[in-house]
Amino acid sequence: MLTRIFALFVKELLAILSDPRGRTILIIPPILQLLIFSFAVTQEPRNLTLAYLNQDAGRWGFELVQRFRAASVFTRTYALDGAQQLADTLDRQQALAVLVLPDDFSRRIEAGEPADVQLLLDGRRTNTSQIINGYAQRIITDFGATLTNGAMAMRRTPFVVTRHWFNANLTFLWYTVPGLICILSTLIALVVTALSVAREREAGTFEQLLVSPLRPAEVLVSKALAALLIAVAEGTLILLAALFVFHIPFVGSIPLLYGTMTVFLLSIVGIGLFISALSMTQQQAILGAFAFMSPAVLLSGFATPIENMPAFLQTLTLANPLRWFLVLIHGLFLKDMTPVEVWSGVWPMLIIAAVTLSAAASLFRHRMA
Numbered sequence: 001m002l003t004r005i006f007a008l009f010v011k012e013l014l015a016i017l018s019d020p021r022g023r024t025i026l027i028i029p030p031i032l033q034l035l036i037f038s039f040a041v042t043q044e045p046r047n048l049t050l051a052y053l054n055q056d057a058g059r060w061g062f063e064l065v066q067r068f069r070a071a072s073v074f075t076r077t078y079a080l081d082g083a084q085q086l087a088d089t090l091d092r093q094q095a096l097a098v099l100v101l102p103d104d105f106s107r108r109i110e111a112g113e114p115a116d117v118q119l120l121l122d123g124r125r126t127n128t129s130q131i132i133n134g135y136a137q138r139i140i141t142d143f144g145a146t147l148t149n150g151a152m153a154m155r156r157t158p159f160v161v162t163r164h165w166f167n168a169n170l171t172f173l174w175y176t177v178p179g180l181i182c183i184l185s186t187l188i189a190l191v192v193t194a195l196s197v198a199r200e201r202e203a204g205t206f207e208q209l210l211v212s213p214l215r216p217a218e219v220l221v222s223k224a225l226a227a228l229l230i231a232v233a234e235g236t237l238i239l240l241a242a243l244f245v246f247h248i249p250f251v252g253s254i255p256l257l258y259g260t261m262t263v264f265l266l267s268i269v270g271i272g273l274f275i276s277a278l279s280m281t282q283q284q285a286i287l288g289a290f291a292f293m294s295p296a297v298l299l300s301g302f303a304t305p306i307e308n309m310p311a312f313l314q315t316l317t318l319a320n321p322l323r324w325f326l327v328l329i330h331g332l333f334l335k336d337m338t339p340v341e342v343w344s345g346v347w348p349m350l351i352i353a354a355v356t357l358s359a360a361a362s363l364f365r366h367r368m369a
Contacts, residue, residue, distance in 0.1 A: 050096070052100070
């Protein structure tokens with residue numbers, strides 16, 4: 001039996017790697033997506049424009065404007081000529097934020113009275129606006145601490161020191177690139193397995209499998225092993241890029257990483273084989289793979305926190321293997337998760353893998369009967 005499985009396993013690898021289109025799918029899209037997600041898809045505020053309307057002629061208004069202009073988050077700042085330009089500046093998206101200082105700003109500070117400033121933000125970019133608001137609050141707080149009254153207030157108020165664990169500088173690549181190991185290996189495993197049976201049908205070799213002495217379980221195992229090997233190799237390639245190209249720190253255990261990756265990919269392979277057994281053509285298989293891929297990524301917590309989703313969607317994510325592996329891979333990269341902590345995310349994936357592989361085997365056995 002092992003000889004037959006190995007022979008079919010080699011045949012499956014050769015069928016995938018000898019096809020020029022298959023090699024292109026395995027190499028080009030993952031590299032392009034790695035570059036796009038790493039450099040283009042980012043929530044870090046960069047290259048932002050600030051407009052300001054300083055109606056104050058005193059030193060404190062000038063000082064506050066200079067602090068905003070010196071902030072690294074704003075690469076371009078410019079002054080407005082009057083209040084009539086405020087609405088047009090935001091409406092035309094010429095600036096994400098507009099700082100407005102009233103004409104009595106310095107006078108009120110000198111008199112020891114509360115002095116207000118106005119910050120107008122473009123709400124069409126909600127996430128970036130919230131981040132910019134946090135930067136602005138910090139700049140204004142630091143500015144207040146330099147004033148005499150502000151310094152006295154600081155001495156009466158507890159001072160908060162913020163430290164970010166596991167990612168001290170909040171570098172977005174440290175979150176994105178490890179997650180891509182999960183997403184891109186999922187894509188490869190899905191595509192390879194979804195196309196396997198459909199390719200046999202289109203090539204006319206599926207009927208040969210039906211009359212061969214191979215049992216359905218042997219065919220299923222050989223196809224699953226081929227997809228698993230290719231997906232692990234793809235994950236290794238992205239892992240090497242994370243370590244040596246993007247310099248993402250890895251403080252966990254490599255054996256634990258590959259162990260969890262194998263369990264995770266087994267669950268994805270089961271889904272891919274199930275789609276493949278249902279599909280009559282490779283086009284149907286590709287559509288089925290992407291029909292699963294899009295909601296799986298959205299419900300994984302990669303783009304939006306699971307805690308922000310409705311309760312019924314949070315329950316649905318429990319059956320999503322990406323949700324569990326994403327937590328594990330970030331923990332292994334940045335936190336050095338212990339085997340006990342890793343096991344808490346592995347056993348749900350083992351259940352998912354058992355269910356998906358059993359469903360795929362049942363459908364595959366029915367199709368070959």
